[in-house]
Amino acid sequence: MRRTTRTAEDLRALAAVARGEAPADLYLAGGRVLNVYSGEVLEANVAVARGRVAYVGRRRTMVGEQTTVLDVTGRLLVPGYFDPHCHPGAMYTPVTLAEAVLPRGTVAAVADTLFPLVYADPARLEQVLQDLSRLPFHYYWFLRLHAQAPLPQEAERFAPDRLDRLLHLEPVRTAGEVTRWPLLHAGDPRLTELVAAVLAAGRRVEGHAPGVGWERLQALVAAGVSSDHEAITAEQALDRLRAGLYVMLRHSSLRGDLPALAGVASVARAFSGRLMLTPDGPDATFIADHGYMDAVIRQALLAGVDPVAAYQMATLNPATYYGLDEELGGIAPGRLADLNVLVDLRDPTPERVIAGGRLVAEEGRLTAPIEAPEWVSAFPRRYAPTWRPDPSLFAPPRGAAIALHLQNAVITRRRDLTLSDGPPPGVQVLTLLAPDGRWVARALLSGFADRLGGLACTYTVGGGMAVAGDDPHDMAAAARRTLELGGGVVAVEDGQVRFELPLPIGGLMSPEPLHRLAARVRELGAFLRARGYRHEDPTYTLFFLSFDSLPDLRLTALGIWDARAGRVLVPREER
């Protein structure tokens, strides 16, 4: 695994520019630089060549006739932001995400492989990961070691020899997130062997241990985990830090924890090198409204984190954690010339963004579209009107039935009901359907909406189409329309389609620009809130209903799943 991709030619060319014996491509003149290595703001010009910083200092001898000189007088240069834990498929795609966050100053991310692993054509997966890593946005990857919900194709998609091959791809820097941490904690042989293979490949292991306290952390760290992003209090963050973990402080659409977490940066202020910031896959509206890593840095500043430390947590610290500190995370010779021009250290949203040594964004807008590789076709169409969902499929049960009652947007608890004449008010029929209709898992949904004709959604971690509603006809209509769209979210009321959002890429992602997607997601939120939805984010609710590691009950491809017990309560039905 390389710390930098500089070639011999790069090294010689950069040194020549630094010596002033060759012209720079770009010269940023007259500004101040946030030096994340020494923690200072210093006056300095920055010379760029071959997409990298060649020189930082006072000299101008590398300004030649072809050098573009950019006056940044009165401005502050900071390293481009680096998201250590990115989910580039929260309805947006790796490409639309990059297009949206690059103008906000985020230039690199270590990103989730879950969707490509499960849904991309296996023969094209490696190429897709490599291609996406060559965008003018630096994608590195975290490799999942297991699915996030019981999946029919899990054994094959997560076969150890397949994972081992993927693990050795250059841009794969870590495995994780290990959402099935109880297995690792307990010494599960298969997962432990996989983690050992990850360590043998020199990669990190990203944990996911919500609510896990000191004692259980010990066994997880002993078993190979090296970081965690699930602390929601300063005490949990400090426990993780003390246990030897790197800690990602999360602030996102779903959990805005930074005010609570910031305390750890004060306690460990002098030693904040093992803290990072992440938005952990926020939804499109959060990005459109607040930004991305810039939004998280802003929250850290508001929460009282030392400003230099806040920027380090978003630049140098993730780069160091992933062994990329010679490539990213600071403004110094040899580093990739990805940096942000700020008006002020207090405002992390950049005025201009330099990436790959070129000005790529100004005032929040890309100056040129991102040239993306063809990768979408690697995701075969999963949903199609090859079968016809029928209202009978969505008929309410009679007698004893189990409801998933939402405590908040994602956490459920079991609610037992006895139905004689349909569900009581505020309880919907919930089904998870195979893309081809061959199986159905059934439950009830409580605490989601007061009323709901039919809502279908293929954006689910469990890999099927979730359909919820009061009216079997509306539900069937929503499901049918969703199949026609090739996947997506569709709401039907009184026989009319009231909302539709196509997600044709794997039934999970929209190719639309992120701001347009955000507008649609906002619409969906308004639609559902008008029908009684009262949590933060309906898209997360639908997505995580099948996530096998969240308490208590889940509806998965195996049926109703007891996440605490790790077993099926009511199996799915074959059709």
Added chain:
Amino acid sequence: MRRTTRTAEDLRALAAVARGEAPADLYLAGGRVLNVYSGEVLEANVAVARGRVAYVGRRRTMVGEQTTVLDVTGRLLVPGYFDPHCHPGAMYTPVTLAEAVLPRGTVAAVADTLFPLVYADPARLEQVLQDLSRLPFHYYWFLRLHAQAPLPQEAERFAPDRLDRLLHLEPVRTAGEVTRWPLLHAGDPRLTELVAAVLAAGRRVEGHAPGVGWERLQALVAAGVSSDHEAITAEQALDRLRAGLYVMLRHSSLRGDLPALAGVASVARAFSGRLMLTPDGPDATFIADHGYMDAVIRQALLAGVDPVAAYQMATLNPATYYGLDEELGGIAPGRLADLNVLVDLRDPTPERVIAGGRLVAEEGRLTAPIEAPEWVSAFPRRYAPTWRPDPSLFAPPRGAAIALHLQNAVITRRRDLTLSDGPPPGVQVLTLLAPDGRWVARALLSGFADRLGGLACTYTVGGGMAVAGDDPHDMAAAARRTLELGGGVVAVEDGQVRFELPLPIGGLMSPEPLHRLAARVRELGAFLRARGYRHEDPTYTLFFLSFDSLPDLRLTALGIWDARAGRVLVPREER
């Protein structure tokens, strides 16, 4: 390159101990732990299994019948010390060094490969490096990319394909130190290609840039260097830090710079993660008198460095720099159980040392000898009485002659003399002889001693036998005795051997325990000081007389060498 060598079996076994379901091998009870991750001192017990920490906390459920319980009440546990820049051949050997410093709390080092690269049997080199890495002291290696003096065998010993193979050995973590930094700065194609190969192997590049200021640092960093240990003022250290380098603060027998350097740790106090401490190959007497990394930490504390930061610079920071933070540098689950029991944070010299999960030293003494592999025979005998140095070889020149005048222990300047009847007082004849006598390089030596019969020394970076003196007969006798010893240091006066120190391993190293070697080196110092030597260390003076990158003049295997110009002034004579 692995971050940790834990196997699947290790992971499962350690997790089981952490859960309290399997007994620990060792349990350190009742002490406090310096948590280098959070910067705190916390009360905690430490459970150890399979040579690693399995658990840190309050529970005792992993104490079983076979568990050795060590009461450390009232004591402080700190991570074993890690030297990021070690020269394990300053007359001592990797084994005698480990035996000497392990009881002082140093448990790991990234060590110089210069001597094995040049003088070990090439067919056995890899095995020697691997074997020495398996001592109960963790040797990692820095791979030299070139010699430190012009050597006849340099092209072959430092052939790119040979280096590339060695570079991929697991314990090789970095290349360097690049003493010929001006070549890299200037873009020398061969050296730049080598550095690119190092980067492609995911290794670091250790610099060596004494006196180099901001401007030239820029080109060096652009050309691939990632650290430096040659700062001698806080300003130089800060410049290096600001330029994106990791900075090793040095305090050794030759240069006691910490009082001056400590300032950088105050300026960059909140961001000290990129600072490290090193003794940089101190001589045996320094180690015997003051210790090793413990001595450097002590100096840092005396110089006012924040105590936690001082320990981090000797533990976590080097481990992080070399990608070994999951293996070393902290007391946390999964880490190697190499740690020190201190009476007080203010006294870094340990009362007891745990290494590999066992008590290995108490009160400064090993509790059992180190089991060393057979490695000495990999260094073929280089000096033997197969030829007879004759007094005529050491006859003083007549007419114009060039003297190397010592400014201090290692830096020389040119002194031009015209001799009619032998050298003036305080100037000796100096020769460098091929081990087999086939060539001789000649100069004069000034500022070394007032008088000196004959002194021969094979501990030279230039790979020959240096002989200095006033009396050709004494010089010849010293050279002859040195050949008989298989290499070493011999002083002859009035035809009598007055001092001899055999260095039979490559003519460079003594297999004697370090404290005995130190006594001999002290004797040599006293002998020479009585004859007018007034610098810190005569062994370093003799060693570095042929070091091609130190100003100004050097006597090398090619002849008198102008280090600034990089050329031979007076060639050697063939015999």
